């Protein structure tokens with residue numbers, strides 16, 4: 001169910017080229033795979049032309065990849081000699097290269113796509129029909145939504161909707177809700193949340209004081225918050241070093257979780273990662289429990305010390321918390337290595 005697609009890789013300005021590598025099983029025996037002996041690495045595409053600052057697997061086994069748009073040309077041309085003519089682009093107003101591609105796993109091929117406004121550090125989620133909705137970003141993209149509806153005949157492309165957010169959203173987090181809308185939480189200088197698509201009538205941005213409480217002045221650490229839908233219908237929202245359980249229907253905090261032991265920041269720019277672990281007791285429907293795992297990040301003060309040329313190591317700890325527990329407590333574990341800007345996916 002978790003579909004947040006904010007996958008931010010290291011500065012794409014330095015990495016215009018990515019290499020797409022997939023683990024190809026040569027035997028279908030799951031036991032062989034489980035023993036990690038049944039696969040090999042193969043280079044599938046040596047140059048995708050666009051780096052995967054953001055990447056989302058779609059329901060048709062294709063992966064949509066997109067990068068910021070205003071660093072100049074990418075390494076893949078738009079099809080049929082088309083050019084993007086965007087007077088608001090900060091670097092190249094007429095740009096004949098693509099800043100998004102679709103990778104088709106089955107045919108091992110890539111297809112350039114048109115993304116018009118700047119998706120740099122935007123956020124998104126997949127909708128119930130499989131469409132990826134990506135909102136916000138930088139510059140001309142900060143209040144836009146873009147929709148990519150998967151197709152099999154190579155006819156689909158990004159659709160752009162201008163100025164549909166009530167506030168600009170840069171480094172926000174999106175999460176799909178049971179009613180089919182998305183909630184968009186936070187972003188730089190945005191201590192609020194809003195929904196997309198909008199309902200007719202008043203559909204504003206709403207204050208979320210937790211985001212100001214977790215904002216470290218001039219450092220932030222409350223960006224790209226970790227958001228998960230709990231089994232009780234409330235949202236678990238983690239920013240910086242702590243979390244709340246939030247009733248987004250009534251705009252009320254229903255639970256405040258303890259600060260993660262050590263108190264070090266885990267969200268952007270400290271950039272740990274988080275995942276909702278398998279929900280237990282779903283069959284019996286009694287005592288359903290849900291647990292969140294948060295791993296990596298950066299020690300308190302490391303942002304300031306990095307600006308002064310002193311670089312400290314990332315965190316090697318993970319915290320697990322049962323978010324359904326009436327008296328929730330963090331359980332700490334140590335990873336074999338420290339991790340920052342990682343990403344976790346729960347694999348079944």
Ligand SMILES: *[C@@H]1O[C@H](CO)[C@@H](O)[C@H](O)[C@H]1NC(C)=O
Nearest residue numbers: 047049073074075076077097
């Ligand atoms: C991509 O890079 C290669 C190698 O530098 C170059 O030959 C090619 O023209 C580039 N393509 C585009 C569209 O920039």
Ligand SMILES: *[C@@H]1O[C@H](CO)[C@@H](O)[C@H](O)[C@H]1NC(C)=O
Nearest residue numbers: 280281286287288289322325
């Ligand atoms: C519910 O689950 C928790 C943790 O899995 C367990 O500690 C507790 O005893 C369970 N309660 C009931 C009533 O089964």
